[in-house]
Amino acid sequence: xxxxxxxxxxxxxxxxxxxxxxxxxxxxxxxxxxxxxxxxxxxxxxxxxxxxxxxxxxxxxxxxxxxxxxxxxxxxxxxxxxxxxxxxxxxxxxxxxxxxxxxxxxxxxxxxxxxxxxxxxxxxxxxxxxxxxxxxxxxxxxxxxxxxxxxxxxxxxxxxxxxxxxxxxxxxxxxxxxxxxxxxxxxxxxxxxxxxxxxxxxxxxxxxxxxxxxxx
Amino acid sequence: xxxxxxxxxxxxxxxxxxxxxxxxxxxxxxxxxxxxxxxxxxxxxxxxxxxxxxxxxxxxxxxxxxxxxxxxxxxxxxxxxxxxxxxxxxxxxxxxxxxxxxxxxxxxxxxxxxxxxxxxxxxxxxxxxxxxxxxxxxxxxxxxxxxxxxxxxxxxxxxxxxxxxxxxxxxxxxxxxxxxxxxxxxxxxxxxxxxxxxxxxxxxxxxxxxxxxxxx
DNA sequence: GTCTATAGATGGATAGAC
DNA sequence: GTCTATCCATCTATAGAC
Numbered sequence: 001x002x003x004x005x006x007x008x009x010x011x012x013x014x015x016x017x018x019x020x021x022x023x024x025x026x027x028x029x030x031x032x033x034x035x036x037x038x039x040x041x042x043x044x045x046x047x048x049x050x051x052x053x054x055x056x057x058x059x060x061x062x063x064x065x066x067x068x069x070x071x072x073x074x075x076x077x078x079x080x081x082x083x084x085x086x087x088x089x090x091x092x093x094x095x096x097x098x099x100x101x102x103x104x105x106x107x108x109x110x111x112x113x114x115x116x117x118x119x120x121x122x123x124x125x126x127x128x129x130x131x132x133x134x135x136x137x138x139x140x141x142x143x144x145x146x147x148x149x150x151x152x153x154x155x156x157x158x159x160x161x162x163x164x165x166x167x168x169x170x171x172x173x174x175x176x177x178x179x180x181x182x183x184x185x186x187x188x189x190x191x192x193x194x195x196x197x198x199x200x201x202x203x204x205x206x207x208x209x210x211x212x213x214x215x216x
Numbered sequence: 217x218x219x220x221x222x223x224x225x226x227x228x229x230x231x232x233x234x235x236x237x238x239x240x241x242x243x244x245x246x247x248x249x250x251x252x253x254x255x256x257x258x259x260x261x262x263x264x265x266x267x268x269x270x271x272x273x274x275x276x277x278x279x280x281x282x283x284x285x286x287x288x289x290x291x292x293x294x295x296x297x298x299x300x301x302x303x304x305x306x307x308x309x310x311x312x313x314x315x316x317x318x319x320x321x322x323x324x325x326x327x328x329x330x331x332x333x334x335x336x337x338x339x340x341x342x343x344x345x346x347x348x349x350x351x352x353x354x355x356x357x358x359x360x361x362x363x364x365x366x367x368x369x370x371x372x373x374x375x376x377x378x379x380x381x382x383x384x385x386x387x388x389x390x391x392x393x394x395x396x397x398x399x400x401x402x403x404x405x406x407x408x409x410x411x412x413x414x415x416x417x418x419x420x421x422x423x424x425x426x427x428x429x430x431x432x
Numbered sequence: 433g434t435c436t437a438t439a440g441a442t443g444g445a446t447a448g449a450c
Numbered sequence: 451g452t453c454t455a456t457c458c459a460t461c462t463a464t465a466g467a468c
Contacts, residue, residue, distance in 0.1 A: 034250030048453045128344040135397055142405040165406040166421045170390045177389025181351055189358040190381040205382045212432035213425035264435045
């Protein structure tokens with residue numbers, strides 16, 4: 001900003017921070033949280049070792065910042081789609097469209113050609129490997145999921161609420177199982193029959209399965 | 217064995233090994249694989265620090281031995297139930313009974329009053345946090361799952377095989393999502409409506425949901 | 433076989449030069 | 451703000467006494 005003739009390197013600090021952020025997210029998503037050291041991150045980002053502590057405070061703080069940003073983005077997209085479904089159906093969308101708002105964002109972001117593929121794997125991993133702080137945030141912040149639960153209860157007022165909650169739990173299990181390793185395993189099991197790359201096809205399969213389960 | 221008057225301490229070595237095994241399984245299941253040190257394990261078991269390396273070779277070898285034994289036990293029980301379902305239906309059991317053989321063992325073993333509750337959490341954790349060796353074993357050893365896939369294909373010959381494999385994948389996702397943290401989250405979301413302790417009720421809910429999804 | 437002491441390696445965090 | 455050098459804690463694994 002001080003030199004209008006060279007605006008490209010005005011954000012050198014921000015660039016370093018972003019490089020650390022992206023390298024960390026990538027390595028964490030691929031190799032797990034505990035298996036990646038600060039040294040790995042700074043080497044991958046091409047910055048010095050002290051950058052993580054300078055820009056983020058600590059390794060755990062960096063981890064938590066990635067987690068918070070990505071989950072916020074995902075929840076926002078889900079809320080947006082749910083809102084659109086509401087608009088289309090006068091505030092009472094059918095089960096299938098509610099589930100689509102729940103399934104589509106992580107599925108599409110996680111498709112092989114998406115630049116958010118890494119982010120989705122990071123989020124999925126944080127659910128099982130996260131720090132105490134992250135798990136606490138996941139457990140306590142259910143406001144995002146509550147909107148989906150309410151929508152499903154409104155769509156199926158004939159079902160006991162308890163039943164709706166459990167079925168939402170089953171649907172989340174379907175989503176969380178979409179990890180690299182599980183796709184690979186399924187690929188081996190089916191002798192190459194299942195193609196992970198067909199994102200929209202998989203979304204339709206998930207919706208068919210879950211919708212039928214909900215209408216039982 | 218050398219002193220017939222004191223047969224109780226004849227298996228002192230085996231007792232130490234078993235104590236290490238149980239303490240390790242318990243700590244790994246509760247706190248994650250990377251967050252538990254050999255020191256934690258030996259302290260919990262009340263044995264000396266060198267026991268792990270003496271009896272198992274290394275920390276990773278101990279981890280892998282727990283993993284192998286528990287998954288073998290689980291797969292054996294599943295195979296047994298599938299076999300019984302085959303006997304009941306002349307080799308062609310319906311979808312619901314196949315899925316029951318897949319769901320019931322981990323669910324019952326994981327119930328709050330079960331002495332295998334820890335083992336189930338260990339197995340679930342190994343799926344996402346396991347070492348490269350464990351993940352390789354999971355990916356390559358699909359023979360156990362292949363029997364379930366074949367049974368489901370036989371039960372629904374009208375469906376494309378690809379569809380059956382994907383739906384089996386969804387069912388496995390439902391099973392793997394039965395972790396402590398996820399139950400807690402659901403409990404918060406439903407304001408205490410969902411009761412994890414009702415194992416048979418949960419099994420029925422899972423079967424209702426998955427069977428309907430399969431018959432779609 | 434059991435245990436203590438320690439080697440050997442790695443990690444997170446930080447002080448201080450520039 | 452950036453980077454190097456380093457501190458200090460922690461871990462796995464093992465040698466060697468008993």
